[in-house]
Amino acid sequence: MARFCPLFSGSSGNSYYIGSAKEGILIDVGRSAKQITDMLNSCEIEIAAVKAIFITHEHSDHVAGLRVLASRHHIPVYASEGTLNALEAMGCVNEKVQAGTIDDHGLSVAGMKITPFPISHDSAECVGYQIETSDGRKIALSTDLGYLSDQVRNCLAGSDMVVLESNHDVGMLQNGPYPYVLKRRILSKTGHLSNDACASELESLVRGGSTRFVLAHLSLENNTPDLAFQTSLCALKLSGMKQGHDFELYVAPRANTENRTIVF
DSSP states (O other), rough: OOEEEEEEEEOOEEEEEEOOOOOOEEOOOSSSHHHHHHHHHHHHHOOEEEEEEEEEOOOOHHTTHHHHHHHHHHEEEEEEEHHHHHHHHHHOOOOSSSSSETTTOOOOETTTTEEEEEESSSSSSSSEEEEEEETTTTEEOSOSSSOOOHHHHHHHTTOOHHHHHOOOOOOHHHHHSHHHHHHHHHTTSSSOEEEEEEEEHHHHHHTTTTTTEEOOOOSSSOOOHHHHHHHHHHHHHTTTTOOOOTTTEOOOHHHHHHHHEEEE
16 A cells, blocks of 8 residues: 655645655655655654655646755656756756656556646646656646646546645635736636635546545645635535545645554
8 A cells, every 4th residue: 555645835845755655756845855754754754755846736746855855865856847947957857867758558666657738837847746656646736727627537546545725715815915917817727726725626526436535735824724625515415425434534734743654
């Protein structure tokens, strides 16, 4: 069985470990290399277990520690062609980093098949990822998206675990201190998914066989973990579903100081 360990999640940095205690992958490296390695160690995962890093897109909260971590520990990096070009232009990927593109044919790493799918975000070529483990379990991760296209829904459907963005409460955002231009960006189809938009997707995912959900990439200024959790929980309960019976619901912490790992 594989494990999902959310090292960091949110506007201040994102990184997720998927695999076993012996080998696995990182999706995104949005904190410093030291913070990533320290958090892996606290979760009883050695950096040597990380066989590859997969990047969703080039925004700093997803790549802040990439160059140092990848070059220092000789970890190969994969991203979509557009994202890789952006990373090279930013200096996050250089001659010291082994980097390659990943397309919809996917790659096999650490006994898992990793396949990207396109999502809507204001970046070069943002993707989410499907991961299939050696024992046939599936996890799909999709954050930083303005809306769910039919293609994204199809990629999430049937996954044993779904990691989905629940970035903001619309009321908090609209009445908060952000400038109008930033509010409009977040609320756009290339922005971020709200609590309500996230919650509205979960019933169909449960009916399609998904049983574990992780709410991710919460805004510090425009959301709270409890608000995100309750919004999705209420939507599922109103659909007649019971937590612990039909589904399990989690919130990815800003920093995994409690060393929480989900086995799937």
